[in-house]
Amino acid sequence: MVIDQTTRSAGTYGKATAQKASNEFKPKMLEFIPGKVFVVGVILLISFIAYSSQLFLFLPAYGWWTWESAMTLLPLNALVGMVFYNYYLAVTTDPGKIPAYWEPPSSLIAPIKEVASEGVTGPRFCKSCAVYKPPRSHHCRYCKRCVLKMDHHCPWINNCVGHNNYGHFVRFIIFANTACIYVLVLLIARVRYILSAIRHFQYDAEPSMTQVVFMVLNFILAFIVVFCVGVLTVYQLYCMSRNQTNIEAWERGKVETLIKRGKILPVQYPFDIGLYQNICNVLGPKPLLWLWPKQMQGDGLSFPVIHGTDPRLPFYWPPRDPDDLRPSIFSSKYKRQQEKQQLLREDPNAIVEESEGYYDSGSFVTDSENEYSLDDEEEGMRKLVNNNLYDLSGTYYDDQPANQYRRPSNHRDISSGDDSDDDDTIPLSSFTTRKKIPSSKED
Template identity: 45%
Template sequence: QLIVVFVSILIAFVAYTSQIFVLWNSLGGAVAHTFFVLAPFNVFIIFIYINYALTCTTDPGTVPPNWMPDQNTHFEVKRSTHTARFCKTCNNFKPPRAHHCSTCNRCVLKMDHHCPWINSCVGFENYGHFLRFLVYVEIGSIYLFALLSNRLAQIVEELHTSQIRPSATEATFLSINMIMAALVIICVGILGGYHVYCVTTNTTTIEGWEKGKTLTMKRMGKIQNVKYPYDYGVMNNLRSVLGPQPLFWLWPRTMSGTGLYFPIN
């Protein structure tokens, strides 16, 4: 719980100290220009908080007690026994793409990974929220970095032309928040880029590891060519996570389906 509080405070710190101590006066104070410049950034902040809250509070997907695989539909089997996958810890069968999380101590539907930053797993029900959160964090950080960079350029120009120096408070928050924004852009950009790849190929992080192992075994000649069964094409893969209408992909929505069965390509 503390990590979630920390992340929430950190977002507010960077967002609002930048506006109050750096950008507000430099943009002209309470004028229309300031509103038009800062309004988009604050919209990004709102959506960051909404999607972070949804990611943290939405159950990633729980396997129903005594769930049994339907013999008339596709289900995954263990490679060693060719029988339906079974979790000995939960004493329950595993639906396709479900995995046991040792931290949460339960099986999670379409489990991607356990994320300490949300104090929960990212799975079937909250993966869309998680992806939107990353997108808004990246967009918001780039927007903020651009605003702070513009202010830094103004300060440098003022030092050369009129010898006007920024206050110690402004200089401190400008330095801290530019560094923070740059780090977020790099780190979240890498993480977000990977998850954009995952969603376009309809692959979870765990399945990505498994695909890597499969490719290694194929190169070693231990297995023949194996086709990944859940890739339906880029647009269909995106729709399966973000919804049927591309115009609303960045708008929060619940997942459709149960997460217990997935169509096969």
């Protein structure tokens, strides 16, 4: 039994190390390749598909400047113009930064200060920026700051997708996808015409080698864009219909799994206020102008919530997995760790107690579950946190079946008000596939 537990711990630690190494590779890659390279690449790709197809394929086929060519290609050029304009807005618009004066309501901060020595959780706090996080904001490791309503960091726009440029980004991918589909339709029509002409022995319609090369290149590139950007567009529209960012979609999946496993109390996602209102929050209140570029509504610091939602819930969302939490910056345990590290920096020969497993990187690891046990302070913290969650969820679990809510058995049963900054920037490819959490049988 001890061997199995040790093996499981070693395997978990190995997976965590591999995941950390994988997460560290992407920032280094993005730091090595200047962001402007991605932007220039996108501009060249759009320009090549849009204009080489017209100059070498469509205009010669329609007799250059004719009424038929104008009626066919003007819609394409209008789409391309909207692609470039929305791309420009997505690249150059600041996604949103936390104002220096912003703090959560005093009613949320005051209770935390009163029991700060007991490590009670509170509104989310960013250790990297040393500021409180407004609802739905996250820290971007690439931009090295917190972003309002952060969706994800997109290297293709060399910018974060956040509150201020989220609508521009959604319109950009919609128009890019539509324009490439339009090009594909014209290419297919052109190929059908050529094949039909050859079948009827009209060999003068046979394309030149240059036209064949550009036809193949445009078809391949447009198809790749439609496939990749199309998947992203569908997923973004799905998230927009639920009024959630990519990060929040990931968080909701984790929260739902944790609730099913009985690790946390049920808490409702507060920002899903209905399909129509969800879309209006991103694209504007007038449906006829949803695809027309415009500034985002609101300041990115507060958002409409479901009627009857506890006003504190947006500041606490999402509930954290008790098994993955680290000590709160408000806790005395965190202060003790900082004091020990400061003492060692001043006097390397000083004798201090052994570390209890806290690392500045955000990891909270010990070699064995038996090396650490909850002391009175942390037990009190756990009770206070659970009471806080009870206030938010409106559910009292002592009246429920005994197996519906289980307190985790290890030492990491600590709720923290600060976010793990390393978790805020998640690879976009992982959003379309929900992360699997081991079954409760292994807990």
